[in-house]
Amino acid sequence: MKQNKRGEALSVADAGKGIMDRLGGYHRCFLGGPIYLEFVSQNFCSMLGYRKTEFSELVEGVYTVTVHADDVSTFVDFVQRMAKKETSESLSYRLIKKDGSIIRVADTMTSVVGNDGFMRGYSVVSEIHEGSNEAWACDQKIAILKVLGGNEAKIMQVSGAAFDFAANLEVTKRLSFLDFVSISDRARICGALKKAYSEWRSGADSFTLVSVDGSAHVCKVWVERIRDDGDFDSAVFCVKVQIENESLREEEHKVAFSRQLFSSFAEDLFEADRAQDTVTYIARSDRSLFDIPLNVRMFTDDITRYLLDRVAPESREAVKQFCIRVRSTQFCEGSIGTAKIGFLLRDRYGDYVPATATVVAVSERKYLMGLSLDSDSPHVEPSGALIVTQKQVIATLFGSFSLSVDGKAVNIRSAKAKELLALLIERRGAFVSSREAIAMLWECEPDQTTRARYRKTASRLVSELKRNGIEYIVESDRGARRVVPECLECDYYDYRDGLRAPSGALLPEYSWSEFILID
Numbered sequence: 001m002k003q004n005k006r007g008e009a010l011s012v013a014d015a016g017k018g019i020m021d022r023l024g025g026y027h028r029c030f031l032g033g034p035i036y037l038e039f040v041s042q043n044f045c046s047m048l049g050y051r052k053t054e055f056s057e058l059v060e061g062v063y064t065v066t067v068h069a070d071d072v073s074t075f076v077d078f079v080q081r082m083a084k085k086e087t088s089e090s091l092s093y094r095l096i097k098k099d100g101s102i103i104r105v106a107d108t109m110t111s112v113v114g115n116d117g118f119m120r121g122y123s124v125v126s127e128i129h130e131g132s133n134e135a136w137a138c139d140q141k142i143a144i145l146k147v148l149g150g151n152e153a154k155i156m157q158v159s160g161a162a163f164d165f166a167a168n169l170e171v172t173k174r175l176s177f178l179d180f181v182s183i184s185d186r187a188r189i190c191g192a193l194k195k196a197y198s199e200w201r202s203g204a205d206s207f208t209l210v211s212v213d214g215s216a217h218v219c220k221v222w223v224e225r226i227r228d229d230g231d232f233d234s235a236v237f238c239v240k241v242q243i244e245n246e247s248l249r250e251e252e253h254k255v256a257f258s259r260q261l262f263s264s265f266a267e268d269l270f271e272a273d274r275a276q277d278t279v280t281y282i283a284r285s286d287r288s289l290f291d292i293p294l295n296v297r298m299f300t301d302d303i304t305r306y307l308l309d310r311v312a313p314e315s316r317e318a319v320k321q322f323c324i325r326v327r328s329t330q331f332c333e334g335s336i337g338t339a340k341i342g343f344l345l346r347d348r349y350g351d352y353v354p355a356t357a358t359v360v361a362v363s364e365r366k367y368l369m370g371l372s373l374d375s376d377s378p379h380v381e382p383s384g385a386l387i388v389t390q391k392q393v394i395a396t397l398f399g400s401f402s403l404s405v406d407g408k409a410v411n412i413r414s415a416k417a418k419e420l421l422a423l424l425i426e427r428r429g430a431f432v433s434s435r436e437a438i439a440m441l442w443e444c445e446p447d448q449t450t451r452a453r454y455r456k457t458a459s460r461l462v463s464e465l466k467r468n469g470i471e472y473i474v475e476s477d478r479g480a481r482r483v484v485p486e487c488l489e490c491d492y493y494d495y496r497d498g499l500r501a502p503s504g505a506l507l508p509e510y511s512w513s514e515f516i517l518i519d
Contacts, residue, residue, distance in 0.1 A: 025125030027063070030118055031083035031111060035063040035076070038120065047127060049098035058146060058159055062226040065144065065238045068094035068102060069204060069222035082111040083119050092128065096240070100141035100161030104128045143241040145177060146226070149193060150233035153177040161241075177239060182208040184411045187509060189221070191399040195504050196223040197232050203503065205402065206409040209241065218408045268371040272300065274327065279303040280489075289347055289373075294486045297494070300327060312344035312352045319343050319357075326359045326367060345373070393470055393488035395425050398495070399504035405468050416441060416453075417461040422507055424474060424483040425490060426516065431480040440512045 026041040037059070045055045048066060059065040064072050071093040078091045088110040094102050109123040141161035148154045153176045181189050185207045192202040201224040209217050220242040227236035268290055269283035278297045284290065292298070292306065304323050311319050322341045325331060331339070338360050345355035354374035361367040396402045401422040403410040412418040423440055424432060438446045438454050446454075458481065465471040473487040485493065494500045495518075507513035 025105070025123070025127075027123050027125070029063055029121050029123070031079050031121050035079055035121075037061045037063050044125060047103075047125070048095060054098070058144065058157055059238075060226050060236065062224075062238070064224060065226055066096050068096060068142070069220075069224075069240045069242075070094075072201065072222075072224070079109075079121065082109055082121055086111055086113060086119075095125075096142050096144060098159050100143055100159075102142065141242075145239040145241065147177045147193075147237050147239055148233075149197065149231075149235040149237060151178075151190070153189070153193065153237075156236070180209050180211070182210055182411065184208075184413075185402075185409065188396075188400045188402050191504060191508075192221065192223045193237055194232065195399060196225045196237055197228070197235050199503075200225050205396065206404045206407060208409050208411065267373055270303070270369045270371075272327075272367050272369065273297075274329075274365045274367070277301075289345065295489065296486075296497075297489060297499070299499075310346045312346070315343035322357070326369070331359075331361055331367070345371075347373075391470055393473055395488055395490040395492075397422065397426060397490060397492040397507050398502055400509055401507055405470055410464075410468050412461075412464045414457065414460040414464065416457040417464055419510055420457055420461050420481075421465075421474070421483075422510060423512070424481060425488070426492065426507065426513075427482065428490075428493060428496070429482055429485045431477065431482045433480045437481075443511070 025044045025047055027037060027044050028039040030036045030038060040052070040055065042052055045052050048055070050058070064075065067075050075091065075093050078089065081087075082089060088108070090106060090108045092104060092106050094104050096102055105125045105127050107123050107125045109121045111119055111121050113119050143161040144159040145155055146157040148156055155175065155177055178186050178189065188205065189207060192205065195202040202222060204220050204222050207219055207221045209219050211217065222240045224238045224240070225235055226238050229235060267284065268281070270279050271282050272279045277300050279300050280297050281290065281292050281294055281303075284294065289310070290306075304320075307323070308316055308320060319341065322339065326339055338358075340356060340358045342354060342356050344352040347353050356372050356374075357369055358372070359367055359369045391405050392407070394404045401418065403412070403421070412421065419441055420437060423437065434451065434454055435446050438444070438450045441457070442450050442453070444450060458476075461474070462471060465474060470487075473484050475482055475484055491500065491503065492506065495502055502518055505513075506516055506518055
């Protein structure tokens with residue numbers, strides 16, 4: 001019989017067909033930390049398309065295995081609040097069905113301290129059907145794979161859309177999960193597994209998976225630890241895979257189109273991510289009133305304060321309420337939210353000039369805000385061309401080095417070119433001489449051979465960047481090279497700016513990273 005982490009027998013697979021089984025979406029769980037199930041009803045399993053035994057075997061009592069990866073943090077925060085005191089609350093989030101499709105549910109939970117002193121949550125979950133006031137529809141599919149730790153990542157069980165890249169269950173069970181991962185991404189996948197082992201779950205990242213027929217799929221992948229048997233090799237993990245689909249590509253095109261559309265009238269353009277509660281300043285004209293850097297993610301509260309400090313006192317409260325409105329869940333619901341407000345904004349000369357802010361929701365989580373000035377106002381010069389970010393480039397240095405462009409993983413085929421790019425990004429805009437690069441990459445003094453190798457490596461890096469349309473992120477000057485930090489986002493830069501904690505070792509695959517001090 002399965003046991004939870006407290007060593008108590010689970011009732012998931014052996015509860016009878018009593019009244020609790022017939023309650024709509026009923027389940028009972030221990031609160032605090034990973035959410036361990038004590039009982040789940042047959043009705044709840046049927047809602048997700050599982051038999052009780054299948055569900056028990058897949059999740060091993062860990063409820064969040066079937067929660068959409070983007071909603072896990074929200075759900076855990078909800079449960080942690082419930083664990084503090086006996087109370088009752090409701091939450092809406094997404095669950096993954098057996099076939100990989102996604103449903104939105106409303107969960108009403110009551111927390112009660114039992115006679116044994118443990119806090120339990122008693123939940124009734126009901127599906128929010130399309131057409132209701134809280135309707136939500138999405139054509140995305142997610143695969144759930146249960147894998148064993150260690151270097152092989154052996155597949156133990158699959159559910160959902162795993163068959164989009166695996167021929168059948170028997171083929172899948174004969175292979176390891178790494179067999180479906182492109183060679184260039186395998187080290188990062190192993191890093192995600194190790195992070196999940198130590199921190200319970202990894203963050204989401206883009207990887208290239210290769211199906212049995214040889215076709216490649218760019219996927220978003222999350223890892224969650226569901227069982228720890230004492231060491232990494234024996235641990236069991238849940239891997240959630242969202243395969244890129246038309247709706248995701250359509251969202252990317254919509255964001256790109258909206259950026260170009262705003263550039264025709266806006267002096268400043270901001271892209272906000274509601275899920276991460278961040279704002280990125282992505283474009284400005286030559287008459288912009290803001291001196292904050294481009295392409296650096298900042299917390300929404302900080303940007304809001306920055307804006308309000310420059311708004312005339314009589315306009316400040318209205319602008320504040322406007323900002324609260326566009327940050328709300330309702331504004332982005334259905335991806336059709338639009339809003340506009342006029343106010344007085346302090347210009348570079350200290351005068352207040354009429355300005356207009358226009359906000360458009362481009363997806364369930366993202367919205368754009370464009371600021372324009374009244375061209376008839378004093379001191380407002382004719383607008384020049386808007387500097388628009390061509391592509392979203394994201395570099396990850398913690399855990400292992402990876403690069404993505406517009407949400408797609410980049411495969412740099414030359415290992416040394418990739419290492420050179422990692423070195424340039426780590427230096428954050430400082431020029432790196434050929435002598436220094438050779439010392440780092442080949443651990444020796446320059447000679448005729450290493451200089452030739454370095455020139456070839458630098459040439460290959462330029463070719464790889466051009467192939468992905470991002471050659472502008474690296475500049476060169478008389479043999480020295482640097483990355484343009486304003487052209488990319490980087491977790492290491494966020495750490496240096498105090499926005500996040502380290503999420504693993506810094507560039508562990510490169511020996512020179514040992515000399516970089518991390519607090």
